[in-house]
Amino acid sequence: MNTKYIDLISQTFDFPQEEFELKENALTFHNIDLMGLVKKYGAPLKFTYLPKISENVNRAKFWFKNAIEKNDYKGSYHYCYCTKSSHFEHVLTEVLQNEVHIETSSAFDIEIVERLKSKGKVTNDTFVICNGFKREQYICNISRLINEGHHNCIPIIDNYEEVDLLSESIGRKFKIGIRIASEEEPKFEFYTSRLGIGYKNIIPFYKKHVVNNTQVELKMLHFFINTGIRDNAYYWNELQKCLKVYVDLKKICPSLDSLNIGGGFPIKNSLAFEYDYQYMIDEIVNQIHSTCLEGNVPVPNIFTEFGSFTVGESGGAIYEVLYQKQQNDREKWNMINSSFITTLPDTWAINKRFVMLAVNKWDHEYERVLLGGLTCDSDDYYNSEQHINAIYLPKYRKDRPLYIGFFNTGAYQETIGGFGGLQHCLIPQPKHILINKDENGNLSTQLFREQQKSEDFLQILGYNEN
Missing domain, CATH: 2.40.37.10 (Lyase, Ornithine Decarboxylase; Chain A, domain 1)
Known part of the structure; x- marks a missing residue:
């Protein structure tokens, strides 16, 4: 037996x-x-x-490179690491050896970025994507980073007050993104994410708070859903709604040139785990390309924010x-x-x-x-x-x-x-x-x-x- x-x-x-x-x-x-x-x-x-951290970073870069070539995609790809997954210095040091960028979630994250800059591991060309609901200390730290010359720091607007709060603290022109409040999966207890601004409110928000603010340049639309990137009707439906907003916003906002599709790649949780990463990336890039072609607007640069996928394994x-x-x-x-x-x-x-x-x-x-x-x-x-x-x-x-x-x-x-x-x-x-x-x-x-x-x-x- x-x-x-x-x-x-x-x-x-x-x-x-x-x-x-x-x-x-x-x-x-x-x-x-x-x-x-x-x-x-x-x-x-x-x-x-x-070494597994660098391996996964470069796997994702390779998959996106393949998808961009396959779809004759004219935009660029940028890999960002979500620091909230693991803030340890040894993790960030390993991550940043691979020419990647950073996504932050709170005020103290910015101080980590500043420490990394002082050691030469982050430069002003490194994208620092600042997510999260921003209160006084976070606003202060983001503003300090931008005021000291970090031109690729992009605060992602999460609520209606943040543009004005940032404009008061930053003494130069700066870039922003807007986060879409996606609709949650039907099994969730609530209907719409608490993060970001609703689909229908993005363009009115831009017209009211951004278009006449000469200090602000809208560069990025940010999309993320809690269940991650999965091959199901819910994900593809939410992505299509996001792409429609991008096309409509791009037509009235020439500076908009980037789409952040967030993160949520699954990691291996069983010896029976199966997930076709290349297929998913091919399909995402194809849908972005097709929707922009149909809408007669240039394709965006693509940003991702992988946390668990980067460091989990x-x-x-x-x-x-x-x-x-x-x-x-x-x-x-x-x-x-x-x-x-x-x-x-x-x-x-x-x-x-x-x-x-x-x-x-x-x-x-x-x-x-x-x-x-x-x-x-x-x-x-x-x-x-x-x-x-x-x-x-x-x-x-x-x-x-x-x-x-x-x-x-x-x-x-x-x-x-x-x-x-x-x-x-x-x-x-x-x-x-x-x-x-x-x-x-x-x-x-x-x-x-x-x-x-x-x-x-x-x-x-x-x-x-x-």
Whole structure:
């Protein structure tokens, strides 16, 4: 009988895969010896494999290059990285090695941009697309960046006051974009996005607030939907509505020359994941080209804002199964030595699924289990995989430690989890490892942050020693 864990995985998926292989019955990820990582640093741990970031940036650039050539498209393409996905300096440094641009969401983002400029990693030619609802500090920081000569900083207007607020603070001519408030998918609790200005109000807004303001030059129309870029009727319908607005606006606004289609490329969340990125990009570029041709206006330069797609597949987390609890006839709980709530908050907050695999013991028999975290919260668990309503792992034995890995966790988890701050039930944030590759393909590891200590929590909580 095929009862080993390797049999289960091989029968369920095409395995091995591009990033996952086995060596001596243990899992590797992009040729990273995961058990070697555990032996060197212990578990729990998180890691970031930096080369994957550049790889995904350049994959997207290649796909858009193909689509532009295929459609004889006359506009240019610009890749922007959404800093909110991961603000870490090592992430931005890796991203910016690939001639890309930046999308920001709040006031402190601008200070990160200024730090990067001081190190020569960002220049005045780098597009800084400023999204988000802008209050005083954000307006102040954007204005400072533009006043100091960053001519490619483009604040995206999100509400009716922002043009006037920016005009009061900026002492020179500046560029802006306008964000469309797209209609949400029917299953949403609300009908229209809270972000941006409604389709029907874009042109009236331009005529009232922009056309007579000689300080402002409208360059970009911004389109984004919450569910991301997916091949369904909802996405194509919203894109067509956006393109109609672009054509109508372009006819009365000669300076408009760019369309930002936002982001939302999915990332691999299962070994069974399938998504035809090239097809989607071909179709998007084709629809933009066809609609502009029909409307008799020049095609726009295309901007994208990829966050999760850029950094998500670079991250992973490894835990040790500490103990197994048999709670009833059917439910076995494998208790990990950390917490899902604190280290992978999306698993409980929005029921997100990541690629989850055993790291070792692939030659052992498997069993059905539930995974539980260390906190006393009943929501601190992980109970199913993307492809099936269950989890199967090698059988637990107290004398043979079992390690499990969650992969493609590099977007949002640290910021949502409050990296370096208080954690639920004071479960410490695990150590974080950076993994890089030199020009010869040799891997190197670096400890970025140690696991949190009690002193870190006590200081935050105000328990300072006298």
